[in-house]
Amino acid sequence: MAAGRAAELGASVLLLEKMEKPLRKLRISGKGRGNITNTKPIHEFLQKIYPDGSFLRPAFSLFFNTHLVQFLHKTGVRTVEERGGRVFPASQRAWDVAEALLQWARRMGVELLCHAPVTAVTHGSDGLFSVMFEHNTAKRVAHGKQLLLATGGLAYPATGSTGDGYGFAKKLGHSITPLRPSLTPIEVDGLAKFAFKDLPLRNVKLTATAAGKTIGEELGELTLTGFGISGPIALRMSRSIVDALQVQREVALQLDWKPALSKVQLQNRLERELLQSDIRHTGDLLRKLMPAPAIPFFAERAGLQVRAKVCENAKEKIVETLKCCTLRAFGYRPFSEAIITAGGVSVDEVDENTMQSKRVAGLYFAGELLDVDASTGGYNLQIAFSTGWLAGSKMAGGR
Template sequence: MSRVLVVGGGAAGMMAALAAAGKGHRVTLFEKNEKLGKKIYITGKGRCNVTNACEPQELFDNVVSNSKFLYSAFYGFDNNAVQQFFETHGCPLKTERGNRVFPVSDHSSDVIRALSGALEKAGVEIRLHTPVKKLLTEKAGEEGSLRIKGVKLLSGEEVKGDAVVLACGGLSYQATGSTGDGYRMAQETGHTLVSCKPSLVPFHIKEEWCRQLQGLALKNVNASLYIEGKEIYEGFGEMLFTHFGVSGPLILSASSYYQTAAEKLRRKKEKQAGKTGKTAENMGREAPALLKLDLKPALSAEQLDKRILRDFEDNKNKQFKNAVDGLFPARLVPVMIQLSGINPEKKVHEITREERKFFIECIKGLTLTVTGTRGFEEAIITRGGIKVKEVNPSTMESKLVSGLYLAGEMLDLDALTGGFNLQIAWSTGHLAGASIP
């Protein structure tokens, strides 16, 4: 039996503690907040999308960074295992559109209650209001390799342990305690931190008309994101106009690919600047991009043209501004009329084929200029983290410090919306705890 110390009482930390206790280890979980699962409590707008009930391969398809690293983790504790865990521990689940899995109650508190009850039953010691300051290590051999020997608390107390699971979260929603402490502690033991960026985060938009639509939600929209003319994302779903730009599930997923492309663009421009001897200014951190919205994805341009012609025929004596109500939500109508360039007072039977063609192009390719993303305070997850090449994917044990395990948002892993990021936390946490000898 080993003495296991888990740092962080979020999804990955709690699951790691349970898996370790399940193997008969003596486990202590340290959480700096006043309660466990503070970030779980606010996920999914307080409903908590615990996982996604898709086929196993789809789990990997929805991981944006380092999906191959998760092979052992996902297959060792997959989405079916997660659902079975919560059902068994008194939290019945339901599956909604997009295979998103939620508690039947729609209360994230039931997810936390299930985990807390399981921890208590497993005999895990929980120490709340207990921040960990650093990892304690010692040399493990003549080659200078390190071995974990415990943790030092902010209070100065040193707690000895045979294994430590570091599951402190990333930098998103810092009010929940995700302030990067785990990154710092891992770096102090020699680990590399891949640059952290806010991900699953809303976009800032340049166009002023976008702000006129604040609060308008659109369903069944297709979105394509382009950087330097290259399509980097295409998806279908819901979005929301805000006072600064756009948000909603469709936009949040697009932001994951935006960060990847922006980083590549930054490196490319830095390389070019190095060759010319010039300085590269403002490169990549906020890379400009184009977001094109298809407001009628179920119709081809030709079908949409026929639809508009029918509407015009039914309203042939009306002005343009009064003949397109059936195409858009009421608040979107004046904006689309403005963008069409057609005189709103013009009678529909006077509208030319060219004008109609441009109007269709606006509907099928409504273009917004993305100037950047919101910050970590609005990001659902962190992109970046501890380099996965320094962690054994079969066990989650550090390759640099024996006895140290890393899990969850600590690692350079991120996925799209729909329960996939919590699945990463459950799977990596479970694998870490279960792998401790």
């Protein structure tokens, strides 16, 4: 986006891409469907961004969700809006967005070299940047008055984003805030023996507590896995859980399996089930309340025998555990499984009106490399597109 925009405004642009083709992460985003942005208004959008969305206000003012959609329409990509304001390409193929972007950048005159990993960058006393890179096994150097680093974060390194830009930025005098995986699955005690193969639990509520304080609460779908929890609500809560696990050994989780029902309503529901069918065993009653593979796990948490006859005490335990099933989070999955990197190039050292470094004239940043990250819903790609557009515009001297 930055390269294409700068070239569109007349700059001479060389784009160096480490992999065999650019935009690998965009191509797999949104499970291959590419949740490219969200239609939320700017003030709500900024609330989804950490640690401080206000840094992005100028970038969003210049190029926001509606601009992106219009831009894509012009390049031949139609879009559709889904639940929660999430926007996807109408073809449901993130690949089409990547190809459209690439063709546009080429049409604008960007010179693209693939298989060209940058190995080092320096800034000379003459104000010129020197970029060392490899291409076709040869070592080469490119020089330029301006340099944009948009090497992404550390998540899903197989896409080419291996965090190289943090080292380059540091070498050029920038501070990097602590890097952590985010939107990442959470490891939970005692789940391994149930060997869940991704069991989705719909319409549940998860609450996370650390040091006696609620650090997150979400309603929606949760997936039980062989190591812990994943799925939309676990991923959305992972940022605060990961941060809490940096300073303490565990985070308490409370799973409410039936958030729409009170204990009394649940008690009545159990009585109705028992009256209407010839349920005799606890396991049969649980089958009315949850997917079958979840039963052994639930029964263990509730201290119940699935083959035992249903008694008053069992009903009480079921209601208690449905409303508050306690779990212990002790870890999180690494960058290779995370969707995003929290932390990055400190935004205190970057001018939010231009994306230019406050430390090195002519050095720019865009995308996940910066210390801004967001929840799921299309926000992270919009951050990349908007900061790229702003940086490209300013590098070319445009508005």
